[in-house]
Amino acid sequence: MAVFDSVGIPFAADIMNLVILTALLSVGNSGLCSRMLWSLSQNGMAPSVFGKLNSRGVPFNAVLFSLLFSLVSLLTSVVSAETIFVVLLSVNGLAGTISWMTIALSQYNFRGQFIKTGGDVKELKYKVPLFPLIPILCLVLCGISILFMAFDPAQRSSLVVGLGFMGAYYLY
Incomplete structure (x- = not known):
């Protein structure tokens, strides 16, 4: 109530x-x-x-x-609101943030490769406004939010577990 x-x-x-x-x-x-x-x-x-x-x-x-x-x-x-729940929420947030970083990096690389292979930006159906500022800004801000996880004691273990899991997955 x-x-x-x-x-x-x-x-x-x-x-x-x-x-x-x-x-x-x-x-x-x-x-x-x-x-x-x-x-x-x-x-x-x-x-x-x-x-x-x-x-x-x-x-x-x-x-x-x-x-x-x-x-x-x-x-x-x-x-276990103070332990497992925070870890699950943090790992989920980390995965989403890394996904957005991947999207921004893909957009940045795609546009460069598209132009390098003779493509014209006018041919694109979707033109990213303020390119390359938007993908770069996305990468920087997402990177900062991941960096902040390292300084938050409640989320630090999630960062280590999340990045460790990703590393193990890629090694596999």
């Missing part, structure tokens, strides 16, 4: 809790990977049980598994 001040406006902590809950629901919604799990199953990279569709064309087994996994992940916010 929210605590209201004399004017009837919730205190800042209650508003912040609402913002955090909305962000968590958004992350949970975007993290629902049932279609990806279905696609992996179709390519033989996940168990075939996740590739079955119900009569309405929904990969129900994949949706159910994704929801179950999401529920377990969300329960960590209650069971």
Whole structure:
């Protein structure tokens, strides 16, 4: 139950809790990977049980598994909010940040290669505004946010685990 001040406006902590809950629901919604799990199953990279569709064309087994996994992940916010939940949230943020850095680097490299091979920027359907400033700015700001993770004691272990996992994956 929210605590209201004399004017009837919730205190800042209650508003912040609402913002955090909305962000968590958004992350949970975007993290629902049932279609990806279905696609992996179709390519033989996940168990075939996740590739079955119900009569309405929904990969129900994949949706159910994704929801179950999401529920377990969300329960960590209650069971171990200061440890596992922070690590999961940080690793997720690290993965998203690195994804954006990869997108920016790909755009930057693509444009250079496109011009080098005789392409004309006017031929592109989408022209990045203020190129090359935008991809460079994206790389720098994402790099700064990853650097800040190193200085936050709560997120430092996530940075080490996330980067270690990436390194092990690429070595494999």
